[in-house]
Amino acid sequence: MKKTIVAGVLLSLALGSAVYYKESGKADPGQRSKRGMPSVVVTDVVREPMRREVEALGTVKARESVVLSVKVTETVEAVHFEDGQIVEADTLLVTLRDGEQQAKLRAAKANLQEQNREYNRIKGLVKAKTIASSELDKRATSIDVARATLAQYQAELDARYLRSPFKGVLGFREVSPGALVTPGTEVTTLDDIDVVKLDFPVSERFLSRLKKGREVEATAAAFPGRVFTGAVASIDSRIDPVTRAVVVRANIDNHDLALRPGMLMTLTLITEQRDTLVVPEEAIIPLQQRHYLFVVNADNKIEQREVEVGLRVRGKVEILSGVDSGEQVVTRGIMKVRPGQEVKTRTSERFSVQGAS
Numbered sequence: 001m002k003k004t005i006v007a008g009v010l011l012s013l014a015l016g017s018a019v020y021y022k023e024s025g026k027a028d029p030g031q032r033s034k035r036g037m038p039s040v041v042v043t044d045v046v047r048e049p050m051r052r053e054v055e056a057l058g059t060v061k062a063r064e065s066v067v068l069s070v071k072v073t074e075t076v077e078a079v080h081f082e083d084g085q086i087v088e089a090d091t092l093l094v095t096l097r098d099g100e101q102q103a104k105l106r107a108a109k110a111n112l113q114e115q116n117r118e119y120n121r122i123k124g125l126v127k128a129k130t131i132a133s134s135e136l137d138k139r140a141t142s143i144d145v146a147r148a149t150l151a152q153y154q155a156e157l158d159a160r161y162l163r164s165p166f167k168g169v170l171g172f173r174e175v176s177p178g179a180l181v182t183p184g185t186e187v188t189t190l191d192d193i194d195v196v197k198l199d200f201p202v203s204e205r206f207l208s209r210l211k212k213g214r215e216v217e218a219t220a221a222a223f224p225g226r227v228f229t230g231a232v233a234s235i236d237s238r239i240d241p242v243t244r245a246v247v248v249r250a251n252i253d254n255h256d257l258a259l260r261p262g263m264l265m266t267l268t269l270i271t272e273q274r275d276t277l278v279v280p281e282e283a284i285i286p287l288q289q290r291h292y293l294f295v296v297n298a299d300n301k302i303e304q305r306e307v308e309v310g311l312r313v314r315g316k317v318e319i320l321s322g323v324d325s326g327e328q329v330v331t332r333g334i335m336k337v338r339p340g341q342e343v344k345t346r347t348s349e350r351f352s353v354q355g356a357s
Helices: 002-027 029-035 099-127 134-158 204-209
Strands: 039-044 046-069 074-079 092-096 161-163 168-170 186-203 215-220 228-239 245-253 264-280 285-287 290-296 302-313 316-321 328-332 344-346
Touching (some): 039 290, 046 245, 099 134, 204 245, 245 264, 264 302
Antiparallel strands (some): 039 328, 046 186, 074 092, 168 186, 186 245, 215 228, 264 316, 290 328
């Protein structure tokens, strides 16, 4: 008897559950379809700067650079600079012994004065018609010779003084007082590095993109995290037939003198830059020669749009036409949907981690 009662109760519960689920399905068919709606990850079409770049390695050179040496053979009398000193143009650096030249210059000045006095005396006699006018011409010639001699001795004296030809940073001092120096003896180096030149090779296939004024961003291992900026100043007139590359020269601001000639720099040459519409590269659907995007409209339905693409840079693609800024495009779940289908959207992937018990 008890078994019969228990079996009847179980049968009643089963029938009741079947009727409940059947009625629930009829009462809310949308809920069942909603549970089967695909979920996709979307992102907005945004407008942002995008640029085309060429990467290269370059070598730093001084804007002006010279090895300083003397013009004559003589003994060093005094050195007026220190290693690494910053000097202005025409700064006196080295004095050679100049006693003989000083004496010759004084004698030349005295001779010129004497020739001028003699000229004036002869001039008075010519006016008085005491002597012929040809004597005056001879004295004028003597004055010209005296002036030339004075200029010669002045030049010899100036050669005893070594001066900086331009503003810059001096290198190591290579001479000492009392040393005998000759023409070609290196005294020191001088580099103008307020602005440095950065020379770097670029493949000939980028030649059409190279123009003066193109922006350059460079980094050096000695200054991690710091970016030095400049612009293309000139492009070599020849292409190396071996490397098939052309040398480009950029000017880099170096007001704090951080960069030194000979340094190696990693640089980026920006050949094109503009504000444009951008989407992630993963959102692009290539089909033969065409490109498409799945756009989610206001009704959360998929629209397939043909788009025109432009630049491609590190996971991003420029969109020239086909979508507007602010529209949402599918980046994940593209294979699960089709045009006209309603979808659920989210802005990021959902990950779950289940711990082992």
